[in-house]
Amino acid sequence: GNSVTQMEGPVTLSEEAFLTINCTYTATGYPSLFWYVQYPGEGLQLLLKATKADDKGSNKGFEATYRKETTSFHLEKGSVQVSDSAVYFCALSGMNTGFQKLVFGTGTRLLVSP
Amino acid sequence: ETGVTQSPTHLIKTRGQQVTLRCSSQSGHNTVSWYQQALGQGPQFIFQYYREEENGRGNFPPRFSGLQFPNYSSELNVNALELDDSALYLCASSSPTSGSLYEQFFGPGTRLTVL
Numbered sequence: 001g002n003s004v005t006q007m008e009g010p011v012t013l014s015e016e017a018f019l020t021i022n023c024t025y026t027a028t029g030y031p032s033l034f035w036y037v038q039y040p041g042e043g044l045q046l047l048l049k050a051t052k053a054d055d056k057g058s059n060k061g062f063e064a065t066y067r068k069e070t071t072s073f074h075l076e077k078g079s080v081q082v083s084d085s086a087v088y089f090c091a092l093s094g095m096n097t098g099f100q101k102l103v104f105g106t107g108t109r110l111l112v113s114p
Numbered sequence: 115e116t117g118v119t120q121s122p123t124h125l126i127k128t129r130g131q132q133v134t135l136r137c138s139s140q141s142g143h144n145t146v147s148w149y150q151q152a153l154g155q156g157p158q159f160i161f162q163y164y165r166e167e168e169n170g171r172g173n174f175p176p177r178f179s180g181l182q183f184p185n186y187s188s189e190l191n192v193n194a195l196e197l198d199d200s201a202l203y204l205c206a207s208s209s210p211t212s213g214s215l216y217e218q219f220f221g222p223g224t225r226l227t228v229l
Contacts, residue, residue: 004156036220041222042222043118043204043220043221043222043223044157044204044206044220045220046217046218046219049217089156089157091156099162099164099169099170100210101147101159101162101170101172102147102149102157102159102206102218103159104156104157104158105156106154106155106156107154107155107156
């Protein structure tokens with residue numbers, strides 16, 4: 001079945017450091033890929049998405065490129081801020097007999113210190 | 115535009131009891147999906163409702179059941195609660211176009227604790 005593997009956290013960085021959170025996936029067909037962010041005490045917010053190979057999703061300085069050859073969708077940001085501290089989830093979505101569901105990784109906690 | 119809302123925010127139950135969680139979908143959305151997020155884990159798909167009918171289900175036992183109402187709001191019911199049911203339950207609404215990608219909008223969740 002479909003699955004997503006993320007690097008374990010926490011990832012601890014100083015403000016303005018470069019961020020990479022690795023994500024790889026296993027899927028049949030051609031899934032869409034997502035990054036969601038969860039701030040403390042809140043639900044999930046869509047951060048960015050990509051629907052086909054070589055697509056680059058971007059939002060709020062975060063980027064991720066859909067790499068079919070390496071089945072990866074790594075999240076990057078050039079300069080993190082304290083306000084980026086949250087849990088980040090990589091997810092994939094594909095059609096399953098007429099409905100669509102999200103399959104999530106286990107999440108990576110990011111802690112950014114001033 | 116009102117987002118996805120869930121109630122209650124927190125809930126404490128004991129083993130064997132039954133619980134009902136509620137979700138109001140975002141305006142214009144006719145599809146609701148429910149997810150269970152155990153502590154330190156990613157959300158797991160429970161089931162999805164489209165136009166008042168269940169149209170997809172994850173690997174959860176029948177004691178997890180749901181409803182969707184004509185206004186597209188939804189309920190998640192869990193019978194015979196077990197300790198492992200303690201989790202954050204997330205509701206997501208969407209408005210799919212046949213065969214295309216659609217975004218799921220998540221509510222803040224209901225934190226269920228089973229003692």
